[in-house]
Amino acid sequence: MARSRPTSFDVARLAGVSRTTVSFVLNGRDDMAISRATRDRVFEAARSLGYEPNAPAAQLARGSSLTIGLALGRDPAQVAADALLPQIVRGVGDAARGANYLVLVESLPPVPGGYRRLIGSRRIDGLIVSGPLAEDIELRRAQEDGFPIVLLGPLPTLGAPSVGVDNVAGAKAAVSHLIDRGHTTIALITNAPLTCTSASERLDGYRLALSEGGIEFDPQLVAEGAFVAQSGLEAMAALLGKRPFTAVFVASDVLALGAMAAIRAIGLRIPADISLVGFDDIPLAAHFDPPLTTVGVPAYELGRTAGNILLALIKGEPVSQRTLLDPELRIRESVGPGSGRRRPHS
Numbered sequence: 001m002a003r004s005r006p007t008s009f010d011v012a013r014l015a016g017v018s019r020t021t022v023s024f025v026l027n028g029r030d031d032m033a034i035s036r037a038t039r040d041r042v043f044e045a046a047r048s049l050g051y052e053p054n055a056p057a058a059q060l061a062r063g064s065s066l067t068i069g070l071a072l073g074r075d076p077a078q079v080a081a082d083a084l085l086p087q088i089v090r091g092v093g094d095a096a097r098g099a100n101y102l103v104l105v106e107s108l109p110p111v112p113g114g115y116r117r118l119i120g121s122r123r124i125d126g127l128i129v130s131g132p133l134a135e136d137i138e139l140r141r142a143q144e145d146g147f148p149i150v151l152l153g154p155l156p157t158l159g160a161p162s163v164g165v166d167n168v169a170g171a172k173a174a175v176s177h178l179i180d181r182g183h184t185t186i187a188l189i190t191n192a193p194l195t196c197t198s199a200s201e202r203l204d205g206y207r208l209a210l211s212e213g214g215i216e217f218d219p220q221l222v223a224e225g226a227f228v229a230q231s232g233l234e235a236m237a238a239l240l241g242k243r244p245f246t247a248v249f250v251a252s253d254v255l256a257l258g259a260m261a262a263i264r265a266i267g268l269r270i271p272a273d274i275s276l277v278g279f280d281d282i283p284l285a286a287h288f289d290p291p292l293t294t295v296g297v298p299a300y301e302l303g304r305t306a307g308n309i310l311l312a313l314i315k316g317e318p319v320s321q322r323t324l325l326d327p328e329l330r331i332r333e334s335v336g337p338g339s340g341r342r343r344p345h346s
Contacts, residue, residue, distance in 0.1 A: 006049040015045040022046075067102045068092075068310055069124035071115055073131030079107050082227070083254055083282035084299040088152070091303025092128060099311050101125075115139050119147060126310045128152060129160075131196070148313035150306050153197050154322060161313065163306040163323045167198050170295040170327030171205025172212075174249050174277040177293070177329060179213040182338030183247040183275060186210070187221040189235040189259060191252035191279065194224060202251040202279065221245055225255040232258030240266060246338050247275040253282040253294055260288065271336035281330055291332035298325050 008026075012019045017038060025034060025042040045051075070092050072079050079085065089105060096103045106118055116138040119127060126148030129139065143149045143160045151162040178186050188206045192199040207217050220242050223235035232255030236248070240262065250256040256278035263274050270276055270290060278285060281296035302325060309319045 006051040008051070010049055011042065011045045011051050014049065015041040017042060065123055065125050066100060067104050067124050068096055068307065068314075069118055069127040070103055070105045071118060071127055071129045072105070072107045073129065083284065084280055084297060087299035088130075088303035091300040091305070092307040093303075095304045095307025095311065101311065103307075115142070126150070126314045128306045128310055148310055150310045150313065152302060152306055155197060161309055161319050161321055161323075163302055163309060164198075164325070165297050165302065165327050166324045167201035167327075168205040168208065170279060170297070170329075171202040171249065171251065172209045173205075173327070173329045174279060174293075174295050175206050175209035176213065177331070178247045178249065178275060178277060178335060178338070179209060179215070181247075181275065181335055184213075184215055184338065185221070185243070185245040185247070186215070187223070187239050187245045187248040189223050189225045189232060189239070189248065189250045189252075189255055191225055191250075191255060192227055199224075199251065206249055206251075218243070225250070225252065227252070227254070229254050229258035229261075231255060233262045235259070236262035237265075245274070247277075247335070249277050249279075251279045253278040253280045253285045253292060256285075256292060256294070257288065271334055275335040275338070277335060279327075281328075285330075286332065288334070290334050293332045293334045294330055296328040296330050298327075301325055 008019050008022045011026075012022045015022065015038075021034060021038065022042055025039050026046060070089065072085070089103070093103050104124055108115060108118070115127065115129070118124065119138075119142045127142075128150050130152040139149070140158055143158060149158075149160040151158065151160050153164045154162040175186060188203065190199040190203060194200050194203060203222070210217050221239065223239050225231040225235050232250060232252070235255070236250075236259035239245070239248070248259065250259050256276060259276065260270060263270055263276075268274055276292070278292050278294035279297070281294045285292040285294050305323055305325070309323065312319050
């Protein structure tokens with residue numbers, strides 16, 4: 001007959017104390033007036049019996065869930081199209097496991113108050129937020145009340161610590177590469193609406209590269225995308241009906257896939273007629289036709305760094321207010337020389 005597992009009652013009987021005392025001692029309740037000698041007896045009894053506290057009960061007693069949240073402020077279709085998300089989740093998960101935490105991932109609608117239920121559920125000890133809204137009053141209140149929150153991407157109106165990639169530097173590198181290859185008419189398709197911080201920062205990098213290259217900014221050459229490949233196709237189709245250009249910076253590899261389809265749909269070639277640079281370096285970017293020159297984002301490090309900062313916040317440790325990771329331009333075959341090239345026409 002199998003030997004039954006020891007219980008807190010067994011520990012209490014061996015140590016000569018109550019089960020409540022056993023619970024307080026083994027769950028680290030230092031706020032209770034229990035003598036050192038009594039604590040030592042409880043620990044010794046638990047060791048001798050091989051007793052391990054029930055994990056959920058221990059978490060409840062400590063007032064901790066040992067779980068952190070990762071909230072994605074996008075609709076399910078946009079989440080499904082995010083090719084970098086698995087690497088970010090893996091990074092957050094590795095950070096959490098290193099501290100014996102779990103990760104709860106939630107796709108939440110990008111509306112004010114969307115985080116209220118998750119924060120108020122007591123299922124998580126802290127929250128990483130991707131795609132927060134500046135006007136989310138509930139999120140701001142939670143942060144001001146001391147609930148640990150870390151943002152993926154900066155949001156100055158919230159004041160929570162943030163982790164992100166240097167979007168301005170990455171976009172500038174992409175457009176500067178096109179200028180170095182001789183391109184002077186360069187279009188832009190944003191990765192998201194310009195109300196999103198990442199999109200506005202990549203626009204800033206685009207404009208900075210043009211300015212440093214002595215090229216005048218033309219708003220006609222800018223089109224907004226919205227997370228998914230179809231929006232890249234539609235944005236590129238709209239640009240092709242405007243003034244001629246020889247190159248385009250698409251601020252998301254997923255949207256670049258749609259942009260490539262729009263270019264080919266009117267019989268133009270990449271890079272012979274239009275050069276193209278993306279942003280993110282998703283796993284498939286090197287296998288596009290042609291392989292995509294793009295700006296690499298350290299997605300795994302973004303997740304792991306955000307997770308570590310959140311865990312430090314939960315422990316009450318000081319953290320940096322803003323952490324920026326460096327992107328890297330990865331040159332492949334989607335960019336050709338800008339001189340003597342055929343121009344697109346409507």
